[in-house]
Each structure stands twice: as structure tokens, then as C-alpha cells.
Amino acid sequence: MSFEWDGTEVPASSAAMFEIPVCTMASGFQLTLAVHAVAGKRSGPVTLVACGSHGEELWSSEFCRLLKSRLIRDGYDFSGTILLAPVLNPHSFESGTRNTPIDFHNLNRVFPGSALGKNWFTDVLAGVIAEKILPRADFIFDYHGGGSDTVIHYHYTVDPAASARNAVIHAVARASGAEVLWEHNEQRGTLSNCGDQLGKTCFVVETGGGGLILDQGYFEKAYSDFLNMLKVIEVVEGEPDLSAARIVVRKGTSLRPSHGGTFVPVCGLDIMGKSLTKGTVLGRVVSPYTFEILDEIKAPFDKTEVMMIRNRISKVHPGEYAYIIGDGDSGYDPRA
CATH class of the missing domain: 2.40.50.100 (RNA polymerase II/Efflux pump adaptor protein, barrel-sandwich hybrid domain)
Known part of the structure; x- marks a missing residue:
């Protein structure tokens, strides 16, 4: 079993990094998006961990970095391939702002975006993500976190009785480690909404924040929670613990x-x-x-x-x- 991206093979129990071209900036800088592929030791689906849509959510991007090292250290003990996109909005990351400083738009409100030359820069960025990255995944974990002065922990969910897909999303939410879940049907131009329209199963994780950036224990908890969610979709072996969630608010x-x-x-x-x-x-x-x-x-x-x-x-x-x-x-x- 191996994973392939544009002709480059990633064998089982190995990792690689790819750079997805976006465009040339006014500075002459060639903008690309980094995607890391970590191939597990068993065959299975492709799972995307998407971080950094909002540049001030530094915790999520740092979690993405530590996640790669832990998956490798733990012996690639999962099924399929896990794709890690640590910084989906590099200019927003650079400025430490929620919105893209070039046009002041919110990347997580303009999906599926548009083609080059058709709209604002942020829309173009969303278009590249929607065309080049999201289609590669079967499951998408859209990670968000608190900013420099905030901490967050909840997980979006849906009515589990509505469909088999909803039941999976709800079970993953219960496995997220969050005590409070929010039942919410997304209608805005978010990455997860775009993934849903592409036929992917998407999970929106809200966790971490600047107040926990030096708390190694919280990173360990987030890693454990991630593995627990992967148990629901059978990427990681074992029975998931669904006991943490105590309330679903509507x-x-x-x-x-x-x-x-x-x-x-x-x-x-x-x-x-x-x-x-x-x-x-x-x-x-x-x-x-x-x-x-x-x-x-x-x-x-x-x-x-x-x-x-x-x-x-x-x-x-x-x-x-x-x-x-x-x-x-x-x-x-x-x-x-």
C-alpha cells in the first residue's frame, strides 16, 4: 500500500512533503501551500487535517507539526494516509490576523473560491485548496483554535438520526474530548461546507489556543483525542471512548x-x-x-x-x- 501525489509515491510507513503552487505575489514571491503526507502501515482511506485558515490560530498549526512527529514516532500505526496542511493561509499567518491582510477577507467564508484572475486573492487561495487539496481526502478534520488570548474547546455536530453520515459525524464529535457539542448546520462558505459539497465527510474541531501554547499536557490530550476520533472511522484500531461529551446544545x-x-x-x-x-x-x-x-x-x-x-x-x-x-x-x- 502506498500513497501517490502527482507522480510521487509515498510508501507505507513513510512521510513526504509537497508544495502546492498558488500564484506569484506582487513581491515576486512564489506562493505555495505545504502539505505533508504520512502513510500508515495498513491500507485505508485518506484523512486530511486542515489547519491555519485563520493566521492567529497558531496553536492549530503547531499541533499539526507535533502531530506528524507523533504519528511517525508511534510507528505509523494507522490505516491509510494522513495529510497535514499546517498553514492554509500563509499571509494571514505572517500577519497574525484572522483575515487575509491583502484583501481583508476571511478564508473560511469564501469557499469554494474561484479561479486565478476571477476574484479577490483570498477567493483564489480557497479555489486552489478546493481544487488541489480537498479532493484528495476521504475524511477532513478542519481544525480551529483560539487566538493569542483565547482558548477554545467544543466540537460541531449534527442530528445523528438524520442519516448514516450524520451518525458518523456525531460519533466523532462525541469522541473529540469536548464536553460541549454544538448541533449546527453550516451554510456559510467554510472549508467544511465545501468538503461536504465535494462528497467528503467533514469534522470541525475547535480546540486549543494561545493560553495553552506552552502546555505540553494539552498537546498530548489533543493527540489522544485525535486518535480517539480516528477510531470511530476505523483509521486507528480500538473502541472509541465517547464518554467526555456531556451536552449537545442547539x-x-x-x-x-x-x-x-x-x-x-x-x-x-x-x-x-x-x-x-x-x-x-x-x-x-x-x-x-x-x-x-x-x-x-x-x-x-x-x-x-x-x-x-x-x-x-x-x-x-x-x-x-x-x-x-x-x-x-x-x-x-x-x-x-
């Missing part, structure tokens, strides 16, 4: 500051994945000039399920991410 939202200034967290990492009562103070925005409290962000639901937090003292603008939360009363216990 209603979720983000909490964002109304005023800019210095964000001061009141709650720490210990609230991630937990249920809080309405009115719990999560964080405050204070003026670094007058020292007054400009905004106080509170849990809005009787059962507020925490999926993302801003866990560092940091500068914030009005409207930036502070928290992603779910309404516990909108959901159900997947273990029931």
Missing part, C-alpha cells in the same frame, strides 16, 4: 465587548466546558486611562455552557471575541 452565540480597553478575566480556564448560572461575571473591560469599568460580560442563560474563553489580560476592541457559549436548556445529554 443554541449558541458569542459574547463580545461593547467597548474597547483592557480586558480582565474574572473566570479562568477551569470554566471551560462547564455549566454556569445566569449572571455569573466572566470578565470585564476597564479603561487603561480612567480606570473605570466600561463593560461587564456575564453569563446570559440559566445554564450557560462555556465553549471558548478569553483567559488573558489583553487589549480588546469593541466586537472582538470574548466568549462562545451555548444555552444548556436548548440541548440534550448525548449519553442518555
Whole structure:
């Protein structure tokens, strides 16, 4: 069993890197996208781990790097080939911004993109990914994480009773290690939505963040969670553990500051994945000039399920991410 990319063979139990051409930039730089192929010791499907659509999500790209080394160190003990795309938006990574600095568009909102010369640069980038990378996979894990000052952990899911495909997506979500799952039907131009339209089975993983970038234990947990998800689709042998997910919410939202200034967290990492009562103070925005409290962000639901937090003292603008939360009363216990 071996994997082949444009005439180059990757034999079983080996790894290789490929560079996918995109275009020439105004600087004369020849932009390419790096894709690593790690071929397992058993035949099987092609699984893509897609990271770095948003440049400020450094944790996901670093996880991708460590993932390759761990898969090799552990003896290629999986089926098929795992493709790793660590940085899908190099210019966004370079600037450390969520959107592409060239045209200020969000890569994960413009899929399937467009051909060269037909639209904005970000659309062209999406078009190359949609044409050259996504079709190579059978399964797609679209990894996202927190930014430099945020940490996130939840997993999107769908109604498992609707179809056999939905049942697989739901089982993978339950195996993700996240305590809170969000039942959500994606309609925007995301990578996962594009993958679905190409007939792929896609999973959206939200985990990690800047506050955990030096936490080796969290990287180990993320690796263990990844292997557990691969057990559901039989890429890794063994019975998956589906016990971590305690609630599926059907209603979720983000909490964002109304005023800019210095964000001061009141709650720490210990609230991630937990249920809080309405009115719990999560964080405050204070003026670094007058020292007054400009905004106080509170849990809005009787059962507020925490999926993302801003866990560092940091500068914030009005409207930036502070928290992603779910309404516990909108959901159900997947273990029931």
C-alpha cells in the first residue's frame, strides 16, 4: 500500500512533503501551500487535517507539526494516509490576523473560491485548496483554535438520526474530548461546507489556543483525542471512548465587548466546558486611562455552557471575541 501525489509515491510507513503552487505575489514571491503526507502501515482511506485558515490560530498549526512527529514516532500505526496542511493561509499567518491582510477577507467564508484572475486573492487561495487539496481526502478534520488570548474547546455536530453520515459525524464529535457539542448546520462558505459539497465527510474541531501554547499536557490530550476520533472511522484500531461529551446544545452565540480597553478575566480556564448560572461575571473591560469599568460580560442563560474563553489580560476592541457559549436548556445529554 502506498500513497501517490502527482507522480510521487509515498510508501507505507513513510512521510513526504509537497508544495502546492498558488500564484506569484506582487513581491515576486512564489506562493505555495505545504502539505505533508504520512502513510500508515495498513491500507485505508485518506484523512486530511486542515489547519491555519485563520493566521492567529497558531496553536492549530503547531499541533499539526507535533502531530506528524507523533504519528511517525508511534510507528505509523494507522490505516491509510494522513495529510497535514499546517498553514492554509500563509499571509494571514505572517500577519497574525484572522483575515487575509491583502484583501481583508476571511478564508473560511469564501469557499469554494474561484479561479486565478476571477476574484479577490483570498477567493483564489480557497479555489486552489478546493481544487488541489480537498479532493484528495476521504475524511477532513478542519481544525480551529483560539487566538493569542483565547482558548477554545467544543466540537460541531449534527442530528445523528438524520442519516448514516450524520451518525458518523456525531460519533466523532462525541469522541473529540469536548464536553460541549454544538448541533449546527453550516451554510456559510467554510472549508467544511465545501468538503461536504465535494462528497467528503467533514469534522470541525475547535480546540486549543494561545493560553495553552506552552502546555505540553494539552498537546498530548489533543493527540489522544485525535486518535480517539480516528477510531470511530476505523483509521486507528480500538473502541472509541465517547464518554467526555456531556451536552449537545442547539443554541449558541458569542459574547463580545461593547467597548474597547483592557480586558480582565474574572473566570479562568477551569470554566471551560462547564455549566454556569445566569449572571455569573466572566470578565470585564476597564479603561487603561480612567480606570473605570466600561463593560461587564456575564453569563446570559440559566445554564450557560462555556465553549471558548478569553483567559488573558489583553487589549480588546469593541466586537472582538470574548466568549462562545451555548444555552444548556436548548440541548440534550448525548449519553442518555
